[in-house]
Amino acid sequence: MTDLAAETAWLDATAQAELVASGQASPRELVAAAIARAEALNPELNAIIHPFYEQALAEAEGELADGPFRGVPFLRKDLGAALAGEPLHMGSRLLKEIGFRSPFDSALALRFRAAGLVTIGKTNTPEWGILPTTEPVAYGATRNPWDLGRSPGGSSGGSAAAVAASIVPGAHANDGG
Numbered sequence: 001m002t003d004l005a006a007e008t009a010w011l012d013a014t015a016q017a018e019l020v021a022s023g024q025a026s027p028r029e030l031v032a033a034a035i036a037r038a039e040a041l042n043p044e045l046n047a048i049i050h051p052f053y054e055q056a057l058a059e060a061e062g063e064l065a066d067g068p069f070r071g072v073p074f075l076r077k078d079l080g081a082a083l084a085g086e087p088l089h090m091g092s093r094l095l096k097e098i099g100f101r102s103p104f105d106s107a108l109a110l111r112f113r114a115a116g117l118v119t120i121g122k123t124n125t126p127e128w129g130i131l132p133t134t135e136p137v138a139y140g141a142t143r144n145p146w147d148l149g150r151s152p153g154g155s156s157g158g159s160a161a162a163v164a165a166s167i168v169p170g171a172h173a174n175d176g177g
Contacts, residue, residue, distance in 0.1 A: 004033045013072045013169040017116070020071035027060040027071025031118050034073035037167045038120065044148065047161040049078060049139045050087045050122040060118050070116030075171035077159050078122040079129045081109040091127035091136035091155075112172065120168065123158025129176055134158055 008016060008030060019025040035053045042048045056073070064070050082088045082102035089095040112119065124134050124142045134142040134157025142157045144150040145165035152161040156173030163171050 004029055008033050009037060009166040011169060013069055013074075016072045016169055017069045025071075027064055027118060028057060030071055031056050031060040031073045031120060034120055034168050037165075038162075041145070041165050041167055042162075044143065045145055045161050045165060046140055046142050047123055047152075047158040047165070047167070048075065048121040049089075049124045049158065052086075052119060052121050056118050056120040064118065065114045065116045067114055067116035069170075072117055072170070073120050073168045074112060074117035075121055075123050075159060075162050075168050076109060076112065076119050077125055077156055077172045077174065079125045079155065080106065080174050080176075081112065081172050082106050083109045083113075087122070089138060090129065091125045091134075091138055093127075093136070093138040096138045108172070117170075123156070123162060123171060125156065125158060126154045129155035129174075131155065134161075 016030055020027055079090045083105050084102055086102050088102040124139050126134050127136045132154050133151040134154040142152055142161050144152045145161055159171035159173045162168055
């Protein structure tokens with residue numbers, strides 16, 4: 001892991017946004033640091049199922065929205081916040097097998113982008129988000145970073161595990177109930 005990856009690991013989204021705003025770090029540096037943490041930690045956690053690393057690096061080098069979280073690395077749950085053309089499997093083995101991709105941009109994903117967040121990937125979720133643990137047949141179980149023998153819960157278990165492991169300072173989670 002790079003020095004910046006270690007230095008920013010436990011900073012929240014507000015602190016990371018301040019690093020960008022003050023010029024102490026670039027969006028690309030923060031995104032690259034989050035990707036380094038993801039590459040080191042995700043193989044054991046199985047929190048990120050759709051990595052967008054190259055796309056995120058390119059986005060971080062480009063013109064980002066001037067929102068309050070400009071340049072902060074982020075993850076979106078694979079349920080409820082999709083952009084057109086992205087994989088959208090919602091924990092479903094069938095959608096994974098047919099390679100389903102979102103035909104539209106969700107309002108929520110567009111708001112995350114407008115806030116300046118840079119999505120580095122999408123996180124694991126139980127099938128259709130209906131179970132209390134994140135153990136879909138499609139992608140396998142997500143593990144709790146504090147105790148790999150336990151679940152981080154569901155349906156936002158992939159997001160919870162990624163934030164708890166300090167891969168990113170924040171991630172999309174929701175409750176359909």
